[in-house]
Amino acid sequence: MPQRPNRRTQSAVNATASRVGEHLAKKIKAVEAERDRAYRERAHLVALLAAMTDGAVTAPAPDVDEPGWQIVYLHLGGHQASWHISPRDADLFTHVERVDVTDPRAQWDGHTTEDKYAGIAAWTAELAQRCGPACAEMHTETGRCEIARNR
Numbered sequence: 001m002p003q004r005p006n007r008r009t010q011s012a013v014n015a016t017a018s019r020v021g022e023h024l025a026k027k028i029k030a031v032e033a034e035r036d037r038a039y040r041e042r043a044h045l046v047a048l049l050a051a052m053t054d055g056a057v058t059a060p061a062p063d064v065d066e067p068g069w070q071i072v073y074l075h076l077g078g079h080q081a082s083w084h085i086s087p088r089d090a091d092l093f094t095h096v097e098r099v100d101v102t103d104p105r106a107q108w109d110g111h112t113t114e115d116k117y118a119g120i121a122a123w124t125a126e127l128a129q130r131c132g133p134a135c136a137e138m139h140t141e142t143g144r145c146e147i148a149r150n151r
Contacts, residue, residue: 036088043089046072050096057099058085059106072096073106077123080109081116 050056053074061069061084068087073080085093099106111119 036086039086040089042083043085043092046083046085047092047096049076050074050093055105056096057103057105058093058096059099059101059103061085062101070098071106071108073108076120077126079115079119079123080111081120082108082111 050072053076056072056074058070058072061071064084066087068090070085070090070093071082072085072093073082075081
């Protein structure tokens with residue numbers, strides 16, 4: 001039959017467990033902070049993309065229980081792309097039209113993350129081939145830039 005630890009042993013075990021718990025809590029906070037910085041970075045890029053994309057909208061995220069979450073919807077190269085936006089990043093999207101979840105422009109088309117990034121890669125390649133970086137801000141409603149039009 002195993003013996004019960006004496007009070008001194010139990011106290012040492014509790015102290016060690018407490019130190020380990022504190023260490024893990026600090027590690028978790030550091031990992032969460034790093035994750036939040038990465039999401040903030042991504043949010044900056046999505047906000048820029050939204051500013052450069054006609055028809056961009058944001059709507060409340062119906063699939064997130066926490067208040068303040070939203071989804072930004074873009075159409076890139078004929079395909080929908082959407083991202084969840086944290087309430088702490090909402091300040092980056094004040095330039096994007098805010099709509100209700102019932103708005104037809106705020107309806108998810110079923111794309112997966114893989115579909116979204118495959119579409120973005122294809123659209124990026126097409127834009128780069130069609131006109132290159134020299135005309136990034138000269139795109140017209142037809143999707144062609146002034147430089148490419150004169151080629």
